Ligand code: PEP
């Protein structure tokens with residue numbers, strides 16, 4: 001970290017700031033220019049509040065050189081992390097297609113979708129049991145019964161399952177769930193993230209509606225700080241001024257995250273666009289940009305879906321997406 005001091009900074013001020021920084025375990029390298037004095041702070045600066053430092057009267061500007069995320073940082077872990085999910089792997093050279101309905105609605109619905117997406121290339125089944133709906137009057141999910149139905153679908157198809165948690169008190173219900181999803185709305189629910197750090201199950205961590213990549217990585221850091229290193233990041237679109245799409249898919253997040261972190265990066269083109277016909281091009285683009293997986297909403301009867309019907313693909317449409325994504329993967333890995 002570098003702190004540039006104002007020309008008016010006095011020797012007493014510099015000495016007292018240096019002493020304060022040294023008390024925090026940092027080595028301080030002072031370099032005096034003709035007008036400005038620059039302090040180079042060496043050591044673990046993750047606990048230094050840059051805003052607070054920048055607000056001191058004697059400080060002109062503060063710049064972080066190293067990122068505040070350590071466990072998630074590729075600099076300290078150059079190889080891709082590969083997360084094991086049952087017999088499957090995601091990350092590195094391993095790519096997975098996650099598919100299923102927005103919400104588990106009934107036994108027949110989840111079983112029929114699970115079987116059809118499995119037959120056309122999905123390797124992991126998704127389905128919301130606890131739904132974070134904007135309106136309290138909308139369908140809230142089948143809760144524990146929804147998880148039971150996902151487990152039944154897992155038994156019949158052999159596919160691992162991923163489903164969203166909204167409350168750490170619900171963790172006992174997720175005992176047999178293969179991947180726990182943290183939805184966009186809970187990306188910064190730090191108490192939940194801390195609890196998920198205490199377990200060792202893979203976590204699918206979705207990017208918040210209006211969060212930066214650094215904030216996403218700091219949320220991953222919360223989980224990793226507790227010891228759980230099994231995290232899959234998920235870009236799912238961010239809020240912008242554009243209204244034709246539900247969100248704006250940040251495709252550049254894929255190569256950027258791959259530079260910044262060793263964690264696998266998945267993409268959800270369904271929530272990113274909100275529109276079924278945009279899912280195919282965005283899923284192909286995500287695979288082409290280097291994603292380690294895609295997560296796609298599929299419904300046996302999208303018009304009657306209890307949640308997110310407009311962005312849900314029919315099983316036939318999903319089969320086309322799955323095949324085209326497979327072909328893109330072939331091209332970029334050959
Ligand atoms: C979901 O995947 O079911 C979901 C609610 O997505 P998000 O948290 O990205 O909005």
Ligand code: MN
Pocket residue numbers: 102103271297307308
């Ligand atoms: Mn949905």
